[in-house]
Amino acid sequence: MARKASDNNGGKRQTTIREVAERAGVSVATVSRILSGTYPAAPATRSKVMRAVEELDYVANHHARALQGTTRKSIAIIVNSVISPHYAHVAQGVQTQAAEDGRLCQIGTSGGDAERELAMVQFMREQHPEAVILVGNVNADDEYKARMSRYAHALASVGSRLVLCGRPPLGPDAPAVVVEYDNTGGAFAATSHLLSNGHKRILFLGRRPGYTTPDARIAGYRNALAAHGVPHDPSLEVDGTFERYEGYRMMRSRLAAGPPDFTAAFAANDQIAAGARQALVEHGLSIPGDVSLIGFDDLPPAADIDLTTVYQPHEELGRTSVRLALEHARNGGPPPHTTLGAHLVIRGSVAPLVK
Amino acid sequence: MARKASDNNGGKRQTTIREVAERAGVSVATVSRILSGTYPAAPATRSKVMRAVEELDYVANHHARALQGTTRKSIAIIVNSVISPHYAHVAQGVQTQAAEDGRLCQIGTSGGDAERELAMVQFMREQHPEAVILVGNVNADDEYKARMSRYAHALASVGSRLVLCGRPPLGPDAPAVVVEYDNTGGAFAATSHLLSNGHKRILFLGRRPGYTTPDARIAGYRNALAAHGVPHDPSLEVDGTFERYEGYRMMRSRLAAGPPDFTAAFAANDQIAAGARQALVEHGLSIPGDVSLIGFDDLPPAADIDLTTVYQPHEELGRTSVRLALEHARNGGPPPHTTLGAHLVIRGSVAPLVK
DNA sequence: AGAGTTTCTGCAAACGGTTCCTGAAACAAT
DNA sequence: ATTGTTTCAGGAACCGTTTGCAGAAACTCT
Numbered sequence: 012m013a014r015k016a017s018d019n020n021g022g023k024r025q026t027t028i029r030e031v032a033e034r035a036g037v038s039v040a041t042v043s044r045i046l047s048g049t050y051p052a053a054p055a056t057r058s059k060v061m062r063a064v065e066e067l068d069y070v071a072n073h074h075a076r077a078l079q080g081t082t083r084k085s086i087a088i089i090v091n092s093v094i095s096p097h098y099a100h101v102a103q104g105v106q107t108q109a110a111e112d113g114r115l116c117q118i119g120t121s122g123g124d125a126e127r128e129l130a131m132v133q134f135m136r137e138q139h140p141e142a143v144i145l146v147g148n149v150n151a152d153d154e155y156k157a158r159m160s161r162y163a164h165a166l167a168s169v170g171s172r173l174v175l176c177g178r179p180p181l182g183p184d185a186p187a188v189v190v191e192y193d194n195t196g197g198a199f200a201a202t203s204h205l206l207s208n209g210h211k212r213i214l215f216l217g218r219r220p221g222y223t224t225p226d227a228r229i230a231g232y233r234n235a236l237a238a239h240g241v242p243h244d245p246s247l248e249v250d251g252t253f254e255r256y257e258g259y260r261m262m263r264s265r266l267a268a269g270p271p272d273f274t275a276a277f278a279a280n281d282q283i284a285a286g287a288r289q290a291l292v293e294h295g296l297s298i299p300g301d302v303s304l305i306g307f308d309d310l311p312p313a314a315d316i317d318l319t320t321v322y323q324p325h326e327e328l329g330r331t332s333v334r335l336a337l338e339h340a341r342n343g344g345p346p347p348h349t350t351l352g353a354h355l356v357i358r359g360s361v362a363p364l365v366k
Numbered sequence: 367m368a369r370k371a372s373d374n375n376g377g378k379r380q381t382t383i384r385e386v387a388e389r390a391g392v393s394v395a396t397v398s399r400i401l402s403g404t405y406p407a408a409p410a411t412r413s414k415v416m417r418a419v420e421e422l423d424y425v426a427n428h429h430a431r432a433l434q435g436t437t438r439k440s441i442a443i444i445v446n447s448v449i450s451p452h453y454a455h456v457a458q459g460v461q462t463q464a465a466e467d468g469r470l471c472q473i474g475t476s477g478g479d480a481e482r483e484l485a486m487v488q489f490m491r492e493q494h495p496e497a498v499i500l501v502g503n504v505n506a507d508d509e510y511k512a513r514m515s516r517y518a519h520a521l522a523s524v525g526s527r528l529v530l531c532g533r534p535p536l537g538p539d540a541p542a543v544v545v546e547y548d549n550t551g552g553a554f555a556a557t558s559h560l561l562s563n564g565h566k567r568i569l570f571l572g573r574r575p576g577y578t579t580p581d582a583r584i585a586g587y588r589n590a591l592a593a594h595g596v597p598h599d600p601s602l603e604v605d606g607t608f609e610r611y612e613g614y615r616m617m618r619s620r621l622a623a624g625p626p627d628f629t630a631a632f633a634a635n636d637q638i639a640a641g642a643r644q645a646l647v648e649h650g651l652s653i654p655g656d657v658s659l660i661g662f663d664d665l666p667p668a669a670d671i672d673l674t675t676v677y678q679p680h681e682e683l684g685r686t687s688v689r690l691a692l693e694h695a696r697n698g699g700p701p702p703h704t705t706l707g708a709h710l711v712i713r714g715s716v717a718p719l720v721k
Numbered sequence: 722a723g724a725g726t727t728t729c730t731g732c733a734a735a736c737g738g739t740t741c742c743t744g745a746a747a748c749a750a751t
Numbered sequence: 752a753t754t755g756t757t758t759c760a761g762g763a764a765c766c767g768t769t770t771g772c773a774g775a776a777a778c779t780c781t
Contacts, residue, residue: 025524025737027736027737027738028737028738028739029737029738037760037761038760038761038762039737039738039739039761040739040740040760040761040762040763041759041760041761043738043739043740044739044740044759044760047739049739049740050740050759050760051758051759052759052760053758053759053760056759056760068516068519068520070488070491070520071737071738072433072736072737072738073429073493073494074428074429074430074432074433074494074736074737074738075429075433075736075737075738075739075766076737076738076739077429077738077766078427078429078430078433078736078737078738078739078765078766078767078768079737079738079739079740079765079766092458093448093454093457093458093461093473094451094454094455094458096449096451096666099448099449099454100449102448103447103448103449103475106448106475115474115489116474117472117473117474118448118472118473119470119471119472120458120461133425134470136425138428139428139429161423164423165423165425169380255666255669282666285666285670288670289669289670311451311610311637311640311666311667312666312667312670314610314644315640315643315644315667315670315671316670316671380767382766382767382768383767383768384767392730392731393730393731393732394731394767394768394769395730395731395732395733395769395770396729396730396731398768398769398770399730399769399770402769405729405730405770406728406729407728407729407730408728408729408730411729411730426767426768427766427767427768429766429767429768430736430766430767430768430769431767431768431769432736432768433735433736433737433738433766433767433768433769434735434736434767434768434769434770722781723780723781724779724780724781725778725779725780725781726777726778726779726780727776727777727778727779728775728776728777728778729774729775729776729777730773730774730775730776731772731773731774731775732771732772732773732774733770733771733772734769734770734771734772735768735769735770735771736767736768736769737766738765738766739764739765739766740763740764740765741762741763741764741765742761742762742763742764743760743761743762743763744759744760744761744762745758745759745760745761746757746758746759746760747756747757747758747759748755748756748757748758749754749755749756749757750753750754750755750756751752751753751754751755
């Protein structure tokens with residue numbers, strides 16, 4: 012066969028430490044030591060080396076350096092999508108905390124697909140980050156759990172850790188730091204708010220069985236109904252994903268099916284609420300006059316549409332993930348586990364039911 | 367069947383190719399060749415090796431591999447902040463296109479700070495990505511330009527390229543792929559729309575001298591005024607950054623200063639528009655009844671607040687950046703340069719002026 | 722059966738740094 | 752002047768892969 016160098020992009024070699032050493036008239040060992048600053052060097056030698064570095068615009072090869080074990084620390088985070096405000100805020104928190112701790116943060120996306128997420132983790136593993144933070148819901152079947160559990164072990168064996176942010180533990184033996192949201196508590200509070208305003212027929216928008224976040228939120232909804240002694244009507248639960256257009260679709264088709272058989276709606280997140288609101292308005296219904304509406308997240312669209320919703324400490328989730336991972340790296344012991352709370356933010360989209 | 371190697375091999379060193387070779391009873395060269403699939407191997411040997419890999423859960427050390435030059439391809443993108451919808455969409459586009467081309471994409475943030483951005487580029491440089499994509503406006507002084515220009519050369523000398531997405535070229539000699547937005551054209555269209563609705567006193571919200579994006583948009587605003595023969599009143603230009611609360615602040619303090627001396631407002635982006643809208647509504651003014659409002663970007667808040675705005679192909683900008691960089695890597699030649707258009711999206715926030 | 726091929730596998734040299742170990746100046750103390 | 756101490760710089764052995772080169776085994780063909 013012919014040579015495999017099909018797209019060999021020329022002899023683009025970077026400047027090496029040897030060239031710097033030669034130019035400065037010292038040995039490579041000296042250059043290395045001066046650059047890492049781990050060694051007292053004679054001022055004259057030091058300046059000679061620094062000048063050579065300057066002139067050649069030398070940057071140490073990261074891979075060669077990492078091979079020695081003296082790798083620069085980094086944190087990896089994998090989210091479903093960076094355009095979702097919630098994930099963006101969590102990523103922002105991770106980024107901020109990582110920067111404060113002198114780490115680089117790299118963000119990857121999975122698109123909510125379990126297969127792509129596993130591939131991404133595998134990829135990140137090659138880069139030896141101090142922590143791999145997984146955030147967001149994914150449809151976790153047994154195969155997935157088994158593979159992820161193996162990755163967790165492999166990650167732990169090279170001294171980095173897996174952080175599960177907003178998703179259930181993989182299993183008792185899989186070593187992972189866990190940062191949980193209080194989705195169920197937040198949904199309970201939201202639903203209770205509607206109930207105490209006299210609403211009994213409450214539409215739930217955004218059911219998605221098998222996905223952790225919607226599952227946790229619908230659980231809070233059901234718990235609240237049960238706690239208030241209101242019968243649970245499964246036909247009030249509408250399936251859909253956490254997108255704005257899905258909220259629009261769900262509400263629109265519900266309204267098209269006949270006159271509203273509900274007086275309030277609880278959307279599984281703010282984007283669904285925004286879409287649902289549009290459908291209601293287009294249908295000539297007013298909020299909260301005709302229908303009360305409540306969301307979840309308290310992210311950008313919420314304030315603009317005067318939406319009562321549940322606040323989650325998005326950035327704090329990211330920061331806490333990093334903090335716990337690094338603490339665990341220092342102190343060892345069993346992987347920490349924590350839950351961050353959520354609370355109601357009252358705006359103008361909920362009104363008492365008048366009969 | 368599932369066999370867990372709960373063998374505590376002591377310490378936190380990863381499993382190496384040597385251990386795999388030993389377990390399979392072959393040499394490391396054979397393992398390497400079989401894993402990379404670049405060489406015909408006897409089926410028996412192959413299965414022995416694969417089993418050993420399986421059992422040890424071996425993953426090749428990325429750094430060692432990269433040192434050989436057989437590095438996995440990656441693309442780096444640096445944005446101001448990932449919570450800004452615009453940057454998030456561009457990053458999403460980069461991510462998508464990179465994935466389609468079999469590349470990993472890593473996202474970094476600069477917070478809009480020139481110093482941090484330079485540090486980030488320096489950091490990314492260590493990782494040898496195929497391209498470093500810089501997006502968003504930054505206050506580019508001469509010092510910055512000089513350093514970035516040097517980085518561009520250094521990047522080029524090792525075969526990766528710098529992409530400037532939505533910012534002006536560094537200089538004639540700095541090798542960089544350029545993807546531009548038509549900010550000026552979009553702003554011209556937006557302002558013209560207001561002018562042709564009879565508005566003459568148009569507030570511009572979000573001036574920020576020295577920053578490329580606001581500068582380009584205000585230029586379009588001024589050009590449109592000039593083209594329509596409307597006198598330019600500098601007092602109608604209000605300074606502020608591209609944040610929602612800044613829009614609120616700007617409009618609020620303008621209204622507090624006295625009765626409105628304008629009939630329309632052009633916000634430099636949708637977030638400013640959203641904040642300004644809130645201030646107007648709180649002040650008892652209706653949109654578009656009392657004041658016409660127009661934004662820029664056509665991102666999430668826009669649809670919810672029925673905002674007429676200018677659409678930009680956000681994701682396409684990211685995709686194009688990757689595409690051009692990879693094409694240039696293949697074909698060589700002078701770095702490509704392109705501009706992506708913008709167009710008006712008419713919703714309900716602009717009305718003809720009644721006198 | 723021996724020569725000529727083909728097929729596979731192993732040795733060892735890179736890749737570009739870091740760092741242990743050692744030796745040579747430089748300086749201080751006898 | 753000689754010895755003892757520092758201080759600083761260099762040689763070379765790694766780190767975990769890939770891969771050119773060469774040798775061994777298996778196979779084909781007179």
